[in-house]
Amino acid sequence: MAQSNENIVMFPFMAQGHIIPFLALALHIEQRHKNYNITFVSTPLNIKKLKSSLPPNSSINLHEIPFNSSSHGLPPNSENCDVLPYNLVIHLFRASTSLKPAFKEVISSLTRKNQGQPPLCIIADIFFGWTCGVAKEFNLFHAFFSGASSYGLACYYSFWTNLPHKKVTSDEFVLPDFEEASRIHKSQLALNMLEADGTDSWSLFLLLLE
Ligand SMILES: *[C@@H]1O[C@H](CO)[C@@H](O)[C@H](O)[C@H]1NC(C)=O
Ligand SMILES: *[C@@H]1O[C@H](CO)[C@@H](O)[C@H](O)[C@H]1NC(C)=O
Ligand SMILES: *[C@@H]1O[C@H](CO)[C@@H](O)[C@H](O)[C@H]1NC(C)=O
DSSP: OOOTTEEEEEEOOSSHHHHHHHHHHHHHHHHHOTTEEEEEEEOHHHHHHHHHHSOTTOOOEEEEOOOOGGGGTSOTTOOSGGGSOHHHHHHHHHHHGGGHHHHHHHHHHHHHHTTTOOOSEEEEETTOTTHHHHHHHHTOEEEEEOSSOHHHHHHHHHHHHHOGGGGOSSSEEOOTTOGGGOOEEGGGSOHHHHHOOSSSHHHHHHTTOO
């Protein structure tokens, strides 16, 4: 049985394809387990938009953490992939790592408000690997959540780890550690994948080499 008023902290990456499934999960948890307090963390403009998406009877707490896109080489008010051209999206990914101190403060403040009892868990985006360190620091359970299918994620992980498209001259390739996925055609790749060679900004960000 869950103790009453335990906090669940949810933190999606700032893109609609991430925020929407996180919100669906938050509403699902709220529906099923009424005694959890859900704290949904995002940047100011995303929180503003989320306010109008929450059903009026929801008790999900929207928690804003500071972010100013202008300070990260992004155009003003750029807090979501949906307002960025392709070539600037990677800058938002990079800038997102700057949210760590503010995110830690969210956990600290929830802990203080709850008589020193830290939140039950952090449910974070797959692009926020650094939240694992925060969870460890506070000794919290940590889970990743993605709206993508497990098959798609397995392909994605294998692709970025191996960059198999660079090792063939043909238009098709197999994933070396996931051959069951069958043949993949280069035309199925997103532009950042097609361009990836291990030294580009996406490879460096995703392989945490930077
Ligand atoms: C959970 O939410 C309720 C209602 O907003 C609040 O009274 C309570 O203090 C919250 N509990 C925690 C642990 O934050
Ligand atoms: C909010 O209202 C909807 C529609 O009546 C209902 O299905 C849902 O369970 C309610 N949610 C909560 C958290 O009470
Ligand atoms: C963001 O930073 C820019 C440049 O430093 C500043 O002009 C602007 O007022 C800031 N925006 C907000 C919302 O704080």
